[in-house]
Amino acid sequence: MEKILNLAASLLAMGVAAFPAEANEMVEKGAYLTAAAGCQACHTDPKEKQAFAGGRPLKTPFGIFYSPNITPDSKSGIGNWTEEEFIKAVKQGISPEGSHYFPAFPYTSYAKMTDQDAKAIFAYLRSLSPIERENRDHEIVAPFSWRWLQTGWKLLFFDDKTPAPLADKKLDRGRYLVDALGHCGECHTPRNSLGGLDQSRYLAGMAGGGEGELVSNITPDPKTGIGDWSTGDMVSFLETGMKPDFDDVQGSMEEVISHGTSKLTKEDREAMAEYLRSITPIENKISR
Ligand code: HEC
Numbered sequence: 692m693e694k695i696l697n698l699a700a701s702l703l704a705m706g707v708a709a710f711p712a713e714a715n716e717m718v719e720k721g722a723y724l725t726a727a728a729g730c731q732a733c734h735t736d737p738k739e740k741q742a743f744a745g746g747r748p749l750k751t752p753f754g755i756f757y758s759p760n761i762t763p764d765s766k767s768g769i770g771n772w773t774e775e776e777f778i779k780a781v782k783q784g785i786s787p788e789g790s791h792y793f794p795a796f797p798y799t800s801y802a803k804m805t806d807q808d809a810k811a812i813f814a815y816l817r818s819l820s821p822i823e824r825e826n827r828d829h830e831i832v833a834p835f836s837w838r839w840l841q842t843g844w845k846l847l848f849f850d851d852k853t854p855a856p857l858a859d860k861k862l863d864r865g866r867y868l869v870d871a872l873g874h875c876g877e878c879h880t881p882r883n884s885l886g887g888l889d890q891s892r893y894l895a896g897m898a899g900g901g902e903g904e905l906v907s908n909i910t911p912d913p914k915t916g917i918g919d920w921s922t923g924d925m926v927s928f929l930e931t932g933m934k935p936d937f938d939d940v941q942g943s944m945e946e947v948i949s950h951g952t953s954k955l956t957k958e959d960r961e962a963m964a965e966y967l968r969s970i971t972p973i974e975n976k977i978s979r
């Protein structure tokens with residue numbers, strides 16, 4: 692019952708007089724997109740396992756961030772948010788109070804998400820049961836803890852221009868899944884000293900990415916990347932975490948697969964695989 696009330700409230704918030712069938716469809720679509728975008732892994736404390744209630748520590752060179760509660764609880768979560776506020780947070784990194792989020796929240800990638808998809812994700816989150824769980828303050832040091840500094844950071848690194856569509860529909864879908872939803876570059880593209888992504892080395896991997904891990908070069912470079920992976924190899928890796936050499940996936944990539952890419956359709960995994968094989972190979976050997 693609570694779920695239904697929530698759904699009704701979220702539909703009101705969305706300002707649509709949708710029929711239940713349409714609303715359900717939107718929630719289902721949102722669930723799929725939420726998986727593709729990997730929201731759950733970051734917004735769930737692995738110890739408490741209360742999905743989307745936040746509290747997961749994210750270790751970065753700038754300190755520890757704790758993800759907030761994004762269940763529809765009106766006190767501690769985003770229960771009072773409007774759809775507009777949600778889109779602004781996810782796609783522009785701006786809170787309802789007008790302050791800037793830290794880019795530990797990968798809104799820099801989500802900026803390329805369509806409004807329609809962001810709305811569906813909102814509908815899905817609103818359909819969940821609210822969980823009361825207070826947010827925890829980040830443990831980061833000045834000057835990185837100064838939210839207003841994010842304005843300058845954004846001027847330097849925030850690019851929300853939607854790229855021109857690729858002529859091949861499948862590759863275009865693949866790029867959307869990799870860049871806008873899957874935010875693969877947030878871990879696989881090297882960062883400069885200010886934490887901005889170095890797009891000239893797109894997906895070429897880095898040491899100390901993700902949560903301080905060795906993040907692989909996933910460009911099709913034959914020596915240092917994954918030039919020897921077939922589309923089929925990549926499709927099954929994104930489904931099962933098994934590599935062509937029968938190694939199991941490690942670290943944060945395991946979550947990307949278990950909460951994300953394993954839940955997608957085969958067509959979408961294929962689109963991602965084909966897109967990754969089409970990008971510029973970059974020679975970059977990853978080591979400590
Ligand atoms: C890599 C980890 C990560 C991923 C993935 C992620 N988030 Fe977050 N999110 C964060 C962090 C950290 C913050 C807090 C940022 C801050 O305080 O400046 C945040 C903040 C938010 C906020 C603001 C909440 C508030 O109370 O102000 C919303 C809404 C949100 N995320 C939704 C999402 C959605 C929806 C997705 C998937 C499309 C997502 N997040 C994916 C880490 C993540």
Ligand code: HEC
Pocket residue numbers: 868869873874875876877878879901902904905906907908909916917928934939940941942943944947952963
């Ligand atoms: C939270 C950080 C993070 C995100 C986001 C992420 N990855 Fe990874 N990825 C890693 C790490 C760490 C490894 C190394 C783990 C391993 O090799 O077992 C890795 C390994 C891989 C590998 C294996 C490469 C090899 O040579 O063994 C592939 C392929 C891959 N990622 C693809 C992707 C794709 C596609 C996406 C976007 C959907 C993505 N990753 C998003 C952290 C991430």
